[in-house]
Amino acid sequence: MVSATEADFLIVGAGIAGLRAAIGLAEVGRVLVVTKEVLGESNTHYAQGGIAVAMSGEEDVALHLEDTVNAGDGLVNREAARVLVEEGPLRVEELLAWGTGFDRENGRLMLTREGAHSRNRILHANGDATGAEIGRALLAHARGHHNITLLDWTTTAELIVEEGAVTGAVLLDADGRIFTVSAGAVLLASGGAGQVYSDTTNPAVATGDGIAMAWRAGAEISDMEFYQFHPTALSLPGVGRFLLSEALRGEGAYLRNARGERFMERYHPLLELAPRDVVARAITREGMGEHGGDQLPVYLDLRHVTGIDLVKRFPGISKFLAQHGLNIATDLLPVRPAAHYLMGGVKTDLDGRTSLAGLYAAGEVACTGVHGANRLASNSLLEGLVFGARAAQSMPEAKKTRPSAAEFKPHFAAQPLPDIAARLKHLQENMWRDAGLLRDISGLRNERRDLGRSGEQTLFAPQRDSVELANLHVVAELIVRSALAREESRGAHFRNDFPQRDDEHFAKHSVMRELAVSFEASEQGSLVR
Template identity: 65%
Template sequence: MEQVDFLVVGAGIAGLSAAICLARVGRVMVVTKEELAESNTAYAQGGIAVAMGGEEDVALHLEDTMSAGDGLVNREAASVLVEQGPRRVEELLAWGTKFDRENGELMLTREGAHSRSRILHANGDATGKEIAVSLLRHVREMDSIELMEWTTGVDLLMEGGRVVGATLLDGEGGVRVVRAKAVLLASGGAGQVYSDTTNPAVATGDGIAMAYRAGAEVSDMEFYQFHPTAFSVPGAPRFLMSEALRGEGAYLVNAKGERFMERYHPLLELAPRDVVARAITHEGMDGEVYLDMRHVKKDLQTRFPGISKFLAKYRLELGRDLIPVRPAAHYLMGGVRTDVHGRSSLPGLYAAGEVACTGVHGANRLASNSLLEGLVFGVLAAEAMIADDGTQHEPVVEDQGGEVAAVATGSATGEKATERWIAELRDLMWKYAGLLRDAAGLQEAKRRLDALAVTMPRGMFRRALEARNLYTVAELIVAAALGREESRGAHYRNDFPERDAVARHSVMSKDGLKFVA
């Protein structure tokens, strides 16, 4: 049994930002499932939205965030995001983060649903990677932070209704028990619950599942954002075609070569993501949909080096070729329910970044607000952990074994069988609980999930743990989507296409599902 002051699960922008703050007052352990560079943060192409233009810009950023969220945004959380964002970005600059510049000034671009240019980029389309490298460089300079790679969270430790640590599986298959005054979940999203996703393999919803099993409330799990433009070639990965491409003037055209967004929204290609994703899905029923930048007279290879390098593998080039695209699961607006300081419904447990749900994104995240969310709320969660100064208790052995034993019992499932099981779950979620939903499909998803539960992989190895977590996330998404009989933001019900007059958040715990204003 190991003892630290603070345990941080996840090493993306939220986890590392929090760790830097926590390290000033105590010993911090940061754990991540793979190498430190592997996180959703590192894959973020589009940029980081921040209002660097003064009070008017901050006010407009707030209103853009509120508008994109389709009536469900927590205004307090959104205000905190846009007001504290500039200060946090200034810190990144002070730590050596190199954002793109033009004539010596920070280069600002525009993306969907933003009323003005306020998106910072780094190396064209590698913003997340640059931020992650900058944060890691700063973290490595701090002696009070211990970094543990190739370590998977198994379950949270509970004593007297309080979270006091976690059980971990290290890279060599050893089980480690770590106690802490407070635990921060910063483990990212759950895109791997769908067969088509822009998320890396690590995004299996671990933090959400761990929190839910421990008794924490989760919220708004039905709101999964499907990025409109993922690369669509058979056999190729669903590589993200950044929204910045449309910000630079890319058109969307259908199989007939026609621009079609004027039929769906006055902002055309820069409409909110849920609108664009559904439009592409509709147009795609009659053939391929493409991004068209042949009319854009810019050096697109320099502006988008990562995307250009990827496309070159398929003998495609921005500005010369039509790029086939279709929607893919991208970002979860829901997660562990927290206040604006990252406090969950369980004492001792905090969450920040995509794993958390403050309500800052409402029903549909505004483009490029996610990196800013991790940066701002990671620090706020750390400050709350320090202020709350959780009291440590003597270990209670009988409270530590329940969930771990449940995973370890029974004959272990083979790795190939586990992969087949996961693939079946991901396929059914894409088919029945994806971009377009209805009661019949969601009920079928529930029936198939119930059948999968009987054969759920067992064993104390990473993929079995991820399978269990994906199952929990899938159940939560389906239950919340069935309960929300309206269409709002990223949640679209074919059988309930209208939006309710009253905006309500879904809240789930072991006690069941409820909706609250």
């Protein structure tokens, strides 16, 4: 028998967007926040570099807006970016009031710079553990509110849709028991989908659950072809792709090829601080070697950096490197790109509303167009904070009459899929090869055929790994079809067979409905500057 419960608001995900929304919604109703693992395990927790915010007045806000628009390669929703940079300072002041311990020097907040920023505006905490500190502060604040219930080790399997509106969700507890939650409004704040690729900086929980559930429920999905690959993930045999923060380059690190040469001058005037898509492709090309194939090492070099205690500035990175026999200050650090951040997701307006009544989304799972084709460094934490708060302001408008969750009968496969781990590995490796950093029509069509031969998107049992595989299959399908439709190169999407940007045909956002891809201009006006 399926048990049932209810809440005024259901939030899927306990990262920065979900927790900030919960704090806002708790003022007007009962909030249930669910997360797949222990509270605090999310992409937010692993955000190293910092949070970009213009705390120095109107000039800084205006420059932050232009930096965001420029990084997005002609596809940023300017109104969304304006909201981000103008409301960001207020939201960060809230974090400070709630006890977030950003790093200071002589009592003043310390600011650093990352790629494509025109000035120092990155706040960081504990050196290179900014996300973890923000998450800690938000979680502590949420726990103090009697209207917020936090439920960990709980997988959200499906959204409940009745008469075209989302009215709740089907959940699985850690033992696989099924229960339903009915709610006046549901917020997806479930983060990214890096596990669709074999090489990723994302934690294991990043399986695109919110995007896949929204898609199956009938919501519009946008800009899935734009997956940002972080340029500098540690590349050691047998070691997961540990992120080496862009803040290392902000402090002066160089990139060197196998011959020991700095090479970024051949690719961009900003050198190592060029936009991430440019740096990632440059590293890939430098590592290909004369006969192709990813065979030559590329290194991050901080040996020349003086005037800063690198171990103190980057304690988490330094510790991880030391565990693998590397010294941050004296060794060349082998790097390669890895899937890091999805600019696309569930299409929303600037207040978190999706195309389905009762369903909202914020953070990496959502797509407002704020990042365009390429996210500006350290704008992701700010996005979750700002748009999580905005979603909380708009969700109370949702219809309050809820059906009985007990009346909904969830549908699962009778038997779990066999060999889930092997199926997952096959999907990840094929997506990396055919729909990764460098793409072409042959590889994308090959991946689309492979996805079509398997049916994981409709065959999942009531167990977490089965649900996650189904969700990643949906995400892969959305990425591949969107990448095939965009016959140009822009930002994080690079087609070897269409290497030029084509503003005449593709200066628009991709939108997917029932696997049909269309290209639509932003409601906020012109996209191309």
